[in-house]
Amino acid sequence: MRASQVFIVFITLALAIPFGITYDPSPLQDFCVANKNLNNGVFVNGKFCKDPKQVKAEDFFYSGLNVAGDTNNDVKSNVTTVNVENLPGLNTMGISLVRIDYAPYGQNPPHTHPRGTEILVLIEGTLYVGFVSSNQDNNRLFTKILHPGDVFVFPIGMIHFQVNIGKTPAVAFAGLSSQNAGVITIANTVFGSKPPINPEFLAQAFQLDANIVKDLEAKFASNN
Template sequence: MMRSVPYLVTLALLALAFPFASAFDPSALQDFCVAVNDSSSGVFVNGKFCKDPNLVRVDDFFLPGLDIPRSTSNPLGSNVTRITVDNLPGLNTLDISLARLDFAPNGVNPPHTHPRATEVLQVLEGTLYAGFVTSNPNRLFTKILHKGDVIVFPFSLIHFEINIGETNAVALSRFNSQNPGVITIANAVFGSDPLINADVLTKAFQLDKNVIEYLQKQIWWNNNN
């Protein structure tokens, strides 16, 4: 009977270890999978077809011009330029993407969330006030960021930035997803297509129905390019 104890212990350890071992994605089995809109390529990975490796060139991994200021002439006073698999095909399957954020003075990147990514933001120029809100209970974390400062917005949490300086501000964001997605809260709640039933929002926000209908008639600007 005593001899069976080590055997049972081994089985228990294997049972405990198995969920952890299976929790990770398998390692890549190729160097890259450059995205291409060509179904004849035959290999479909993460929503994209893979370019024939023999036809891949260095420009598939290259994108110039991120240093060029973007226009902030819009109601939000901000512009988010995304660098994803759609404009840098070599990012496909690499689980990373970038964004340049331009702010006019008092420009805001309104509360939003990235449903598929954590974000690390670095201020390149100017001064930003940034923060995020946790899940219930909804704690707010904020920080004034200066040139060179970095802040992380945890996976999928609502966050925002506003330029509190007197000059333009620029930031660079990195995401641990090739397609982080973005849900801007006001746009999603008051500008969905079709609109959410006004009775639902009236009850949820405890506002007069006329206020909800007014908000639903507004043009909710999208600052993501």
């Protein structure tokens, strides 16, 4: 091969390899129902899965999202999650679902999903929702007031929130682009870690008095 052809091949491979290792491989079977019992599992497509011949309709079924969650807590909201942990048929599908109930003036406090984008549709009530972009984008705040039937998207990894600004309960459903998107609630994580973060560090980071940080850590430690 001529030097120019070798160079083109090299550049093509260099561009292709990152994309090849970034994404999960495409499923090689119709489904891969999660199986926690490895002794009875079949290793398929990088996962231990139930033998396809033993899969039943129940593996793809979940019931209960018609039931309102208990909002009698500090934030006056409740998230009911349907992911691979309670619906094994979601394994390798890259999706999950939540129902969120909000008491009047309740909120889903600032949090992030490290492994999934969220798309939320409001069913009842009125919500004030938003997310904050990254430092690279100068931490811009994007907000909207939602009414029943409205949809809002929270990009993967972005800190976001929802607040019920109405006098009546609100209900929303949200889909996430992961079978287990995870959740990091900012205040609980920062002030409720085990063991606690040095309050002097947090006082400097948040530009607060160290005693205020200690009070916050004590509060969130008891809540967690």
